[in-house]
Amino acid sequence: MASRTVIELDSVRKSFGSGTVAVEGLSLSVREHEVLALVGPSGCGKSTTLRMVNRLVEPTSGRILLDGEDVTTTDPVALRRRIGYVIQNVGLFPHRTVEANIATVPGLLGWDRRRTRARVAELLDLVGLPAATYAKRYPHELSGGERQRIGVARALATDPPVLLMDEPFGAVDPEFRRHLQTEFQRIQQETGTTVILVTHDIDEAARLGDRIAVLSRGGRLEQVASPLAVLAHPASERVRDFIGDGAASRMLSLARVQSADLDGADRIVQPAPAPVRLGARLTDAFEAVAALPASAMGRVPVVGESGDVVGSLTADGILGALRRAADAAAQEPANGVPGDADGAAGSGGAGATSATGATADADDAAVTDAAS
Ligand SMILES: Nc1ncnc2c1ncn2[C@@H]1O[C@H](COP(=O)(O)OP(=O)(O)OP(=O)(O)O)[C@@H](O)[C@H]1O
Numbered sequence: 001m002a003s004r005t006v007i008e009l010d011s012v013r014k015s016f017g018s019g020t021v022a023v024e025g026l027s028l029s030v031r032e033h034e035v036l037a038l039v040g041p042s043g044c045g046k047s048t049t050l051r052m053v054n055r056l057v058e059p060t061s062g063r064i065l066l067d068g069e070d071v072t073t074t075d076p077v078a079l080r081r082r083i084g085y086v087i088q089n090v091g092l093f094p095h096r097t098v099e100a101n102i103a104t105v106p107g108l109l110g111w112d113r114r115r116t117r118a119r120v121a122e123l124l125d126l127v128g129l130p131a132a133t134y135a136k137r138y139p140h141e142l143s144g145g146e147r148q149r150i151g152v153a154r155a156l157a158t159d160p161p162v163l164l165m166d167e168p169f170g171a172v173d174p175e176f177r178r179h180l181q182t183e184f185q186r187i188q189q190e191t192g193t194t195v196i197l198v199t200h201d202i203d204e205a206a207r208l209g210d211r212i213a214v215l216s217r218g219g220r221l222e223q224v225a226s227p228l229a230v231l232a233h234p235a236s237e238r239v240r241d242f243i244g245d246g247a248a249s250r251m252l253s254l255a256r257v258q259s260a261d262l263d264g265a266d267r268i269v270q271p272a273p274a275p276v277r278l279g280a281r282l283t284d285a286f287e288a289v290a291a292l293p294a295s296a297m298g299r300v301p302v303v304g305e306s307g308d309v310v311g312s313l314t315a316d317g318i319l320g321a322l323r324r325a326a327d328a329a330a331q332e333p334a335n336g337v338p339g340d341a342d343g344a345a346g347s348g349g350a351g352a353t354s355a356t357g358a359t360a361d362a363d364d365a366a367v368t369d370a371a372s
Pocket residue numbers: 016017018020021022040041042043044045046047048049200358
């Protein structure tokens with residue numbers, strides 16, 4: 001199960017010239033192919049953390065390793081070609097077509113036209129915007145959501161093993177946001193890219209993250225664990241505050257109906273109500289039970305993959321499933337970080353060795369540097 005660590009932050013600290021300590025003693029590992037959601041209240045150091053990984057911001061002290069290599073000694077331009085970067089309001093080049101935007105880095109890496117064109121078509125397909133319709137458009141001819149998807153396509157152009165995403169769905173309305181999240185999930189599963197996703201939205205983090213790292217002010221790591229573990233067993237009062245109300249309902253959408261939660265099929269009252277599937281989200285099962293007519297006696301049939309009825313489920317069964325999920329989450333290793341035995345707060349306290357400050361207009365630099 002233990003997968004390779006791709007990104008490792010080791011006692012990373014960042015203080016700005018103004019005296020603000022944005023990140024303090026942060027230690028965190030990101031595993032290959034995982035989506036690590038970085039969450040926390042506004043100003044807690046999420047973006048600064050992300051930008052230190054691709055050297056848009058230089059750490060004051062501590063080490064950041066990419067595939068075991070210290071990023072601070074890696075040429076930033078080469079580094080950014082290995083790391084895709086997606087930000088809110090993506091910053092597409094306004095006078096270049098969609099095709100030219102996506103082809104920016106391949107072009108500068110000297111790919112020939114045929115290869116570039118094929119890759120652009122493939123990426124447009126991947127993000128659900130057919131090349132025939134979209135390749136020749138300019139950014140101003142796209143909706144906000146479409147621009148966002150082109151931003152993702154551009155970041156993936158040279159198939160970087162790592163993708164950093166800073167509030168990538170922040171600028172779109174809630175309904176379309178959900179659609180983009182689903183699409184992102186599909187793309188990530190297809191490509192296997194390792195992702196750090198910054199969001200202030202715990203629901204987005206729970207939905208998309210394989211693990212969630214919760215930061216508090218000053219970039220302090222409060223907890224890093226699976227979404228279920230964070231929701232069911234917040235490691236501190238700050239995590240609890242950040243999650244706010246509704247942890248149980250969020251857990252319902254993460255946990256699934258399993259055989260262990262079922263009673264016998266013989267207890268189903270006829271005529272049988274519409275069934276739920278084994279493996280369905282508890283939210284869906286809960287809605288099905290809540291919508292039952294009185295005659296069903298609170299019991300919904302459950303069907304297996306073949307459509308055969310395999311048992312029945314009640315509200316008690318759903319509660320049991322929720323407890324089981326919470327118990328299983330409690331069995332996770334503390335903080336879920338391989339080799340990070342001492343847990344939440346990281347080691348901290350490393351002395352400042354240099355203070356190089358942030359790159360001016362860093363987000364643009366990420367794109368133009370990667371392209372230069
Ligand atoms: N270039 C900078 N110079 C001085 N202070 C900075 C700079 N960049 C960030 N900070 C400060 O560092 C702290 C962390 O900022 P950061 O943008 O990383 O937080 P965040 O968690 O991403 O916030 P948000 O969710 O609001 O985007 C804040 O107090 C911010 O004001």
